[in-house]
Amino acid sequence: MSTEIKLSQSTAIRLEQARGKGMSDAEILRAIQAKDVAAFDAVSEEDYKYDEFFSYADEHGENLEAAVQEGYRITFNTRGGLGIWIEKAFGLQPERDFTVGEGVVTGLKLKPEQAEVLAKRLASNWVITDSRDVPEGQELILKLRALV
Known part of the structure; x- marks a missing residue:
């Protein structure tokens, strides 16, 4: 990995939630590439929804596709x-x-x-x-x- 991919704790939690609830990396990548929030409906939880998943990542310069493919480091953990x-x-x-x-x-x-x-x-x-x-x-x- 040439440059380390950084994700917020919130984004990282949602990414791992999707994986943990059975979404494959390929399915996650397809949803990211299409910016398809509905693709995460089955893995969404009351406290961890995906409504602002893409807009937050865009606003904060988070490369979701690279994070799934190459890995990531969380910027700050509470x-x-x-x-x-x-x-x-x-x-x-x-x-x-x-x-x-x-x-x-x-x-x-x-x-x-x-x-x-x-x-x-x-x-x-x-x-x-x-x-x-x-x-x-x-x-x-x-x-x-x-x-x-």
Whole structure:
């Protein structure tokens, strides 16, 4: 990847929500290329609709097509937003599969390939401070960079 593709937390959550609810990257790309909001109707949730998905991306210079094809990094993660993104990206449940605290995420168990995706997507205001091998793959601790 020659230049890193940046997405807002909100856009990244919606992209991972679509993937998590069964839309293939090819289907997502077709919807993006056609700017077809209706294509996301089946994966839309009350709190995460796609009404302004394209206009927000256009207004903020987010290259959705490249983000799907090449990957992306989130520009900034709030603690709550990071928990939601983890939930959408990996199908995990907060408080059951991991804990989001004040400036820290603990108990996050990911397969090695998921941990690699997390490391590439995580906004620079968060860091992976600890990783240990567990039967599921890796157990990670994430912290706000300011607290490290």
